[in-house]
Amino acid sequence: MTLSVCYFMEREKPIRFPSQQIRIATENFTNFLGSGGFGSVYKGVFSNGTLVAVKVLRGTSDEN
Ligand SMILES: Nc1ncnc2c1ncn2[C@@H]1O[C@H](COP(=O)(O)OP(=O)(O)OP(=O)(O)O)[C@@H](O)[C@H]1O
Secondary structure (H helix, E strand, O other): OHHHHHHHHHHOOOOOOOHHHHHHHOOOOOOEEEEEOOEEEEEEEOOOOOEEEEEEEOOOOOOO
16 A cells, blocks of 8 residues: 555656657747746657647756
8 A cells, every 4th residue: 555655656756858859859849839927838748759839938048
């Protein structure tokens, strides 16, 4: 029981992607989907085929 809860929580941890990988997936933020209160959203595809929506938070830079 405890183990399965831990496993679940482990799976729920945020995944950190290098900015380079995000840039490649979004083809350098070419496919603009729309913008919301916190920033712009871009379409991306990871090399394994996973389709993602990437939000660039307003007021942040891509330095990190
Ligand atoms: N998964 C998605 N697929 C397609 N388009 C998306 C997706 N997520 C966001 N968008 C597009 O980006 C726009 C902004 O999305 P966002 O999630 O920022 O909206 P919001 O909830 O209004 O904003 P916020 O959460 O910043 O207040 C949407 O209106 C939509 O056009």
